[in-house]
Amino acid sequence: MICERGPCAFINGTVQLIRDCLADGSSMQKLYCSASSHISERISVLTSLRYYLAAFLAKVYTEVDAIGEDLVKDVESSVPSLLVAINDLFLKLEASIGQFHANRRSGSSVDGSYSHPLLFAKLPEVSQEGYQWTDYEISDAINLIYENLHRLDSYLSVLVSKHRKPRTVTLYWMRYSCGALGISVCSLWLLRHSKLMGSSDIDNWIREAKDSTISFWNDHVEQPVLAIRNELFETFRKRQKGVMEREEVQLTADSLHRMLLAFSEQTVGKKFPENASDQEMLEIVMTRYEKELMHPIQGLVGGELVRALLIQVQKLKLDIEEAMLELDQILRANEINFAILAALPAFFLSLILAMLVRAWIKQDTRAEGRGRVARIQRRLLLVEIERAIMQCQSCKDQGLENDAQCMYGLVLCFLDSLHTVVEGHAKATGEWICLRQDIIDLAKPGIPTEHKLRIAWRMERVYECLLPSSKRH
16 A cells, blocks of 8 residues: 555655554554555445446447347337437436445545546437437437547546556556666666776677677587588598597407417417417417416516517407497497587577567467467456356346346456457458357347357357367367
8 A cells, every 4th residue: 555556655655654653553553444445445436337337338238139120120210219218328327427426435535536527418308209300310319429428438537547456557666666776877887887988898798798699609509500410411431530440440450360379379389270269369378378477587588478468468459449449439429419418508598589489479468369378368258258147147037137237238348358359360260250140149138048158158169269279189
């Protein structure tokens, strides 16, 4: 109540709170009572307005529906009677809204909202029975109805603006004020570092931001994408030479085989075939190596210890080269994965931007949009129509004709909103003709409630613009 009604209300409310606190110490209790009275008064006025306007709309629609067939058969007598009936409804609405003036409390928190009462223009009385209206009189009566509508709109715009919930700017004026103050401080700070004050800081920051952006683009977008492209369209044979090639490993393996073959033939004293197993010959080398280690000095001078050591070094070299070859193949096979990992930041950034653009294009926050949220709002609007139809029938069953007319007027308002939000979608899918007829049938006062509920149920399950997203697929 103090912080969400603008700066003037904030100052006045704070001063009044301090006065009450200094006077009798019951400032918070008075604040609670003031808040309750402030809100309840506005809710009461807006609820009454909705009641009278919905009933007025229902009566006008009923009159037009009742005289509609007569307008086709006998225009000269039906149009004047319709204009007179609508004029009488305007006068009844004037008397209903005029109760706000009579029931206004002296301590109302809404100042000036009732200073100008609602007064409609009246049709001139015609006392002669069977009097035929001229075209000029009919035109004046129609213009008079338009004038009354304009007066009603002007009066309601003032009355509703004074009783409705404060605007977003008024509710969050403190945040906006702090934001404006922060922007002002930032502007002064930027001005201090700009060329106007002889500083080159902003230019340096812009240049650094540009270099960072270019570096990010090259490291996380351009180079990874090029690497992925190369990996997809080039084979391993066309790649650059790696750390270790298979030919080099084969040369080492052949050299080790020859060394093992020569050592084994000399040690055993027999001829080995060329395809002899390296493992078998390596066992001979290890056996000779163990014997030579028993007399290391003799083995170094005149034995085979040195040759056995060199063969083991060659075997160790072969194992290392084979491991390096496998590691190189693993790295080559995962180059595309590394490139994809490098491009992930740019991918997620692009995905977020795409989602924001999609939400902006579809305008999901309104029922006219094409997204899931807009579809849910349209289905909820149809639910409100069904609820209002059932409440209207319930009021009729209880004998509350005025309340029934109010609910029927709300049904018409909801149908008008549904008509507006689904027209474009239904025309795009070719369903508009049938859907429009169902909306008209729901608005007809002579159709039974059970039939209207069946129509609403059919609309929920048949028309694509009203189906849930899961059932569409």
